[in-house]
Amino acid sequence: MKQLTPEQLQRPALSDYKSAEKIPVIAVLDNIRSGLNVGAIFRTCDAFSIEAIFLCGITVNPPHAEIMKTALGATESVTWKSFPNTIDALAALEEMGYNLLPVEQTDKSIKLDDVNLKEKFPLALIFGNEMRGVSPDVLARCESSLEIPQGGIKHSLNVATSAGIVLWECYRQH
Secondary structure: OOOOOHHHHOOOOHHHHHHOOOEEEEEEEEOOOOHHHHHHHHHHHHHOOEEEEEEEOOOOOOOOHHHHHHHOOHHHHOEEEEEOOHHHHHHHHHHOOOEEEEEOOOOOEEEHHHOOHHHHOOEEEEEOEOOOEOOHHHHOOOOOEEEOOOOOOOOOOOHHHHHHHHHHHHHHHO
8 A cells, every 4th residue: 555646636726626616614713712723624624625714703814824834725725704703704604594503512412423414504613712612602693503422531622623523524414
């Protein structure tokens, strides 16, 4: 066995990728404090052809050095928009007909393995701050949340890891 070369992978050119159809999912980053996490989420969104990323509140914007370190160019291929706060982003998404679904453990959580995400497209997945999770004012705007089933003793995952799991599932179900 040997790794495939970039030529063998046959990835599209940037212009072709940008004009290609995307999965109708927008990743909303609610006050993510680490640029490294933001960059990793950009790269994941590129890998799974996610429509866009909305960067909200204190979430840093490209070309922040930490984003660029982990995004590896995905800030050029993934559409992104910045908002001063998450509520403004959610209002814009609701106006565009998106269903809001925070990724958070709540009393109204739906387990990731129990949901048909495709039925919820177009979908705005909201990922929260590394320490506090999704903001209470954001949760108040949503009817339910999405929870990643876990079997260990820790009660949470890194936000970039959570995004990878949930966005993969969107890609798989699409």
